[in-house]
Amino acid sequence: MEAGFFLEPEEVATLTGFKTPSRQVQWLRTKGWRFEVNGNRRPIVARKYAEKMLGCGVPEQRAYAPNFASLQAR
16 A cells, blocks of 8 residues: 555654644644644644655755856866
8 A cells, every 4th residue: 555645644643642633733843844734733744754854765866956167267
C-alpha cells in the first residue's frame, strides 16, 4: 500500500505524542515544523516534509546552481 501525500492522523499523534489536535499544533509550532490546519482543526503535515525533518527522506536536488566560475575574468 502506498503512503498518502499527508501523514495520517494516527501518524501525527505518534510524531507529536499527543492525540488532541490543539496539543499537536502546539508541539509542531514549538519544534518549528511547517504544517496547515484543515477544516476540522487538525494539523496536516506533508509526508515528504516529515521525512526530511526526521532525516530519512531523499535529499532534494537543486534545480539551479549558479556557475560562479563563469564570472571570473579570463
